Amino acid sequence: MDRPVIDHRGPEFAKLGKEVLEGMRAIFRTSGPVIIYPSSGTGACEASLVNTLSPGDRVLVFETGHFSGIWRQAAERVGLNVEYVPGNWRRGASPADLEARLGSDPQRTFKAVVVVHNETSTGATSRIAELRHIMNRLRHPALLIVDAISSLACIDYRHDEWEVDVTVCGSQKGLMVPPGLGFNAVSEKALSANKTAKLPRSYWDWQEILKHNQAGFFPYTPATNHLYGLREALLMLHEEGLPNVFRRHDRHGEATRAAVRAWGLAIVCEEPLEYSSSMTAVFTPEGHNADRLREIVLENFDMSLGAGLGKLAGKAFRIGHLGSFNDLMLAGTLSGVEMGLRFAGVPHRDGGVMAALDHLVPASTKSEPAPVGR
């Protein structure tokens, strides 16, 4: 990324622009357009709403944790009529609740359903294919808008196959680029909704951007250096192969959970079908502040654990295992947590790290130690 900024109206830029716009389609698994904004993920969330909806439209937002709350706030602030479906923060969006809400909407008043795929505050994922299946079975025409900010390029995701209308992402999680890029992957249905959507928008408007993107350009100054980074990230993902990237994240999620169970601590996500492969949130025992543990780990081992967010503040900490991450980094991370638990006097059992190593390198593949003296 540390390269000279090129003329963003010149031929060299057009090549870069086309390369990253095309490359991102493979990551979203879509044959449709992908919009790239110079923005954080939250900007791309707002963009998905203002491009497809009109003032006062009814929108169903599923409560899954802190980040679904951000969606609720954004949707309310831009003038949508939000119905926030309560959730317990230990599960993904409930298919039964979706069925109940849309099933009792014969007038088709809901214009969009918003779901966070990987709720980064809890480590619970929502089953998008299943939710889409329900919408199709009910023949409900609402748009499906999905936040894949902390799951894209970590956890299997299929924009076209799951018939998602807008998938939202940001650059700084699984895409391994510093913060500063926001993404919208857009379905045909979302594009046609865009033609009649009346929420005010200017900077976020897809049409202007799509027009320029055809030739590899942007209507305003793009984040050129971030796009260099994105091009490199796409090469890295391509080199490893997406299925291998997903498998690596799955293994790291499983190994982390093996450690947490061995410590005798509770994983925040309570539904095994919904375990996140990009991060794991862990409860500290009653009476032991998770932020104190995080502080001790930071001071002693120079490692930042994720804070408990919203109503999990002080009660849980989060272990990230996403992006440019390997077995040894995970082993180091879990060692830091285990040493921190000792230092902080948090009641736990020893052996979490060993349980994780056994998962990463199963005993059956270990060779016998060479006899002494040979």
Ligand SMILES: *Cc1c(COP(=O)(O)O)cnc(C)c1O
């Ligand atoms: C990080 C994150 C966001 C917010 O993205 P910003 O880049 O901080 O604006 C929203 N949703 C989810 C699921 C996230 O993980």
